[in-house]
Amino acid sequence: MDEKTVVILGATGSIGTQTLDVINKLNSYKVVGIVFGKNKLLGEKIIKQYSIKYYFSKRLSNVSSITELLEKTRPDIVISAIPGFYGVVTSFEAAKHTKRIALANKEALVCAGPFFKKECEKNNVELIPVDSEHSAIFQIFGKNVEKILITASGGAVRNYKNIENLTPSDILNHPVWNMGQKITVDSSTMVNKAFEVIEAYELFEVDNIEVLIHPTGTVHGAVFYKDGVVKIHFGFPDMKIPISYALTYPNRCYTYSKWPKFSSKNFIFEKVDEKKYPAFFYGKKLINNLAKRIAFNAADEIAVEKFLQGKIKFHEISKIIINTCEKIDGNVRDLNDIFELDKLARKIANNF
Numbered sequence: 150m151d152e153k154t155v156v157i158l159g160a161t162g163s164i165g166t167q168t169l170d171v172i173n174k175l176n177s178y179k180v181v182g183i184v185f186g187k188n189k190l191l192g193e194k195i196i197k198q199y200s201i202k203y204y205f206s207k208r209l210s211n212v213s214s215i216t217e218l219l220e221k222t223r224p225d226i227v228i229s230a231i232p233g234f235y236g237v238v239t240s241f242e243a244a245k246h247t248k249r250i251a252l253a254n255k256e257a258l259v260c261a262g263p264f265f266k267k268e269c270e271k272n273n274v275e276l277i278p279v280d281s282e283h284s285a286i287f288q289i290f291g292k293n294v295e296k297i298l299i300t301a302s303g304g305a306v307r308n309y310k311n312i313e314n315l316t317p318s319d320i321l322n323h324p325v326w327n328m329g330q331k332i333t334v335d336s337s338t339m340v341n342k343a344f345e346v347i348e349a350y351e352l353f354e355v356d357n358i359e360v361l362i363h364p365t366g367t368v369h370g371a372v373f374y375k376d377g378v379v380k381i382h383f384g385f386p387d388m389k390i391p392i393s394y395a396l397t398y399p400n401r402c403y404t405y406s407k408w409p410k411f412s413s414k415n416f417i418f419e420k421v422d423e424k425k426y427p428a429f430f431y432g433k434k435l436i437n438n439l440a441k442r443i444a445f446n447a448a449d450e451i452a453v454e455k456f457l458q459g460k461i462k463f464h465e466i467s468k469i470i471i472n473t474c475e476k477i478d479g480n481v482r483d484l485n486d487i488f489e490l491d492k493l494a495r496k497i498a499n500n501f
């Protein structure tokens with residue numbers, strides 16, 4: 150097989166480092182460029198270990214911008230794994246310079262779904278999901294679909310009755326996945342799952358999307374077909390599996406060869422508690438309102454940061470998000486509108 154070139158946006162993070170581990174095990178993929186943020190020490194280590202030709206961060210770089218890095222490398226695949234609204238911007242940049250985006254950053258579809266998909270189509274870019282549930286659905290999706298199901302862990306709060314006084318260290322203790330801080334907090338509010346409902350709506354164009362709490366994280370999703378068939382995606386909760394699929398699709402070149410047991414504990418599903426996860430119930434209804442989706446993401450970013458800094462309590466994250474979204478509406482005509490709405494929502498959330 151010809152060697153495929155890869156650029157990793159967010160190389161020092163959870164997805165980025167796991168991508169490097171996967172590429173280590175695959176034969177014909179070469180990382181030609183990386184982008185990272187503040188972790189200069191790890192950035193340097195990766196550059197050295199993988200002989201990375203081009204790298205960009207505010208603290209260490211040999212190009213002037215991400216655009217220049219992408220222009221110089223023109224990679225076959227970009228792993229888009231910078232979180233938040235900045236990850237939306239960098240995903241758009243990637244769509245101009247590659248053939249395939251392996252999309253971990255879900256915010257690009259949440260905040261700019263229709264525009265981002267159009268940009269990918271215009272440039273002939275394949276959009277392959279990395280998010281575990283979406284990778285699962287992508288692998289079992291077909292024609293004549295009635296409904297899809299994505300599972301949720303319930304995050305660190307799932308076994309607590311009183312969640313108001315939980316601290317950042319309680320919340321960052323995820324029961325299933327080891328991920329970056331922002332998404333781990335989103336997991337506990339289930340804002341992550343609201344994002345994922347919207348992400349699934351944009352990727353698969355199905356609006357009948359069910360979510361169930363599933364403690365073991367072994368069933369990632371299911372597709373319900375019109376003829377009564379349900380296809381279920383089952384496997385260990387390990388992001389290297391969806392990352393490898395996004396890199397090697399339509400082939401399966403990664404070897405793992407471990408599967409969870411078909412025991413009843415791996416097939417437990419529960420309803421989501423509305424009192425515990427109010428932001429999830431609010432957010433999943435926003436699929437048809439792009440302005441509020443932008444506000445939902447912006448307010449969440451502000452609120453999560455305040456929570457991690459100890460400035461607000463855990464349950465106030467949802468309050469800030471809902472309050473902000475209630476104040477935002479309108480048409481989104483172009484990317485400029487997206488930036489304006491994001492800015493406005495941040496201002497409202499900050500003043501809460």
Ligand SMILES: NC(=O)C1=CN([C@@H]2O[C@H](COP(=O)(O)OP(=O)(O)OC[C@H]3O[C@@H](n4cnc5c(N)ncnc54)[C@H](OP(=O)(O)O)[C@@H]3O)[C@@H](O)[C@H]2O)C=CC1
Pocket residue numbers: 158159160161162163164165184185186187188189206229230231232233235236253254255256279280281326327328329330331332388
């Ligand atoms: N982790 C997971 O299992 C999953 C993650 N995702 C999504 O993937 C994305 C990445 O998540 P995750 O890997 O957990 O996050 P991490 O926080 O672990 O990593 C984020 C990466 O992005 C870099 N980064 C952050 N801000 C900037 C910036 N302004 N400029 C350049 N680089 C920046 C960080 O650099 P540095 O650390 O050097 O500052 C780091 O390399 C998110 O959108 C998340 O929702 C989706 C499904 C699963």
Ligand SMILES: CC(=O)[C@@H](O)[C@H](O)COP(=O)(O)O
Pocket residue numbers: 280281282300301302303304326332335336337339341342388
């Ligand atoms: C690994 C992954 O895909 C995350 O997005 C995961 O979904 C987080 O777990 P939660 O189900 O707790 O949100």
Ligand SMILES: [Mn+2]
Pocket residue numbers: 280281282283345
């Ligand atoms: Mn997910």
